Amino acid sequence: MPDSPAQKAYAASTVSLLLALACLALFLPPFLEQTTASVLRTVFTGLALATSLLLHWAFLGIGARRAGRSVGFWVGGMAVLLFPIGGAAALVLLSWFSSEGVAPAPAPHHG
DSSP: OTTSHHHHHHHHHHHHHHHHHHHHHTTSHHHHHHHHTSHHHHHHHHHHHHHHHHHHHHHHHHHHHHTTOOHIIIIIIIIITTTTHHHHHHHHHHHHHHHHTOOOOOOOOOO
């Protein structure tokens, strides 16, 4: 199942997360002085960080939906509320569930 639509979304989410982490690293002490030396560099790095983080969450939600999982739980509950570790944990768990063939829990019946 490595070529499933959900796995493709997880791969895109992973790339986006790695880009966000690279942008975040530019604001840490070894690179902070170089990053903030230019307003233009600071703005572009911040925009790249924000864009890649939003893409990470969007692709994570797309993958969750394609896998039949709750988008609200995986994106809102895991990735956003437990940021920054939650997004990586959600990716790992969703990829593992997809590759293991673990079926999503059935939706509760309100009748």
